[in-house]
Amino acid sequence: xxxxxxxxxxxxxxxxxxxxxxxxxxxxxxxxxxxxxxxxxxxxxxxxxxxxxxxxxxxxxxxxxxxxxxxxxxxxxxxxxxxxxxxxxxxxxxxxxxxxxxxxxxxxxxxxxxxxxxxxxxxxxxxxxxxxxxxxxxxxxxx
Numbered sequence: 001x002x003x004x005x006x007x008x009x010x011x012x013x014x015x016x017x018x019x020x021x022x023x024x025x026x027x028x029x030x031x032x033x034x035x036x037x038x039x040x041x042x043x044x045x046x047x048x049x050x051x052x053x054x055x056x057x058x059x060x061x062x063x064x065x066x067x068x069x070x071x072x073x074x075x076x077x078x079x080x081x082x083x084x085x086x087x088x089x090x091x092x093x094x095x096x097x098x099x100x101x102x103x104x105x106x107x108x109x110x111x112x113x114x115x116x117x118x119x120x121x122x123x124x125x126x127x128x129x130x131x132x133x134x135x136x137x138x139x140x141x142x143x
Contacts, residue, residue, distance in 0.1 A: 033087065
């Protein structure tokens with residue numbers, strides 16, 4: 001496992017996923033992203049594609065209001081088309097599975113500060129993907 005930092009594309013597996021996205025045609029990119037997220041959500045036991053799912057979630061979050069652009073030499077070089085809005089919930093669900101998997105990617109860091117930074121990145125992605133619903137006044141109180 002080649003993990004060199006705590007960003008969504010800062011490991012060999014995620015960088016390979018970015019290369020795979022660049023290698024396929026525009027129509028196949030959606031299928032690659034949906035596939036890795038769905039397999040992560042549906043997985044039992046070890047989450048074999050967790051690093052790719054985090055990278056996919058970062059790409060989806062980049063297209064959401066408040067999302068950070070994916071600006072790394074290890075991410076896809078070819079711009080992605082607008083992704084379907086239903087990807088947001090799927091990505092959030094995959095990140096929830098990953099965040100709860102103590103034996104998965106969280107085990108890549110010996111330094112607790114790195115682990116905390118990685119967890120903060122997951123939390124930030126989830127906040128963009130599944131923002132809290134707006135508060136709506138239930139009653140119009142006039143004085």
